Amino acid sequence: MNRSTTIWSLTLATLMLSVSSANAAISVSVEPNNTLVNVGDTFTVDILADITSIDAIVGWGMDLSFDSLILSHNPLTDVLIGPSFNAAPTLDGDGLAGLLPFAPPPVTGVSGNDVLLATLTFEATQAGTTSLLGGFTVGDLTEGFVQLGGGPVDVTFNGGLVQVIPAPTAAMLGLIGLGALSWMNRRSA
Numbered sequence: 001m002n003r004s005t006t007i008w009s010l011t012l013a014t015l016m017l018s019v020s021s022a023n024a025a026i027s028v029s030v031e032p033n034n035t036l037v038n039v040g041d042t043f044t045v046d047i048l049a050d051i052t053s054i055d056a057i058v059g060w061g062m063d064l065s066f067d068s069l070i071l072s073h074n075p076l077t078d079v080l081i082g083p084s085f086n087a088a089p090t091l092d093g094d095g096l097a098g099l100l101p102f103a104p105p106p107v108t109g110v111s112g113n114d115v116l117l118a119t120l121t122f123e124a125t126q127a128g129t130t131s132l133l134g135g136f137t138v139g140d141l142t143e144g145f146v147q148l149g150g151g152p153v154d155v156t157f158n159g160g161l162v163q164v165i166p167a168p169t170a171a172m173l174g175l176i177g178l179g180a181l182s183w184m185n186r187r188s189a
Helices: 003-022 170-188
Strands: 026-031 034-038 042-051 057-061 063-065 079-081 097-099 112-124 128-135 144-147 155-158 160-165
Touching: 026 128, 026 160, 034 042, 112 160, 128 155
Parallel strands: 026 155, 034 160
Antiparallel strands: 026 042, 042 112, 057 097, 057 144, 063 128, 079 112, 128 160
């Protein structure tokens, strides 16, 4: 291999490496990723994203799936979009979309670790276990993560898990109390 071919090969390899690093994926996660609550409890989860400066975004939209028999959630009142974005309309009505606020040029996208996309409030309605899984609906143009130039970005979703346990009932607590009193009376006699 002659010198000019070697230089050309090294240049091409460098360009290929820089292009592949430009396609780094955004990582979206649910925090806390493991939640234990009682039936009847209300709790919140944050949807966070790790976004490299190469993949800085101007807008996002997504779905979050969960078992609606175990958790109750009202998208009109139980979604708070993070401070870097304005709430945006969604085709499916789940309220999980945000757009960068209008600003005079130069416009820069949002990037960083643990960027807060949204905080969601849920009520635990029934005992059981459910996953919280992010994703996109095929054909829903309001979903995806969009860069400043208008191009989509690859996204990896890291789900969460919610375990709902039955709350102790008043009768059960009363029986435990009576049992403790009976045991104490026998012990003191």
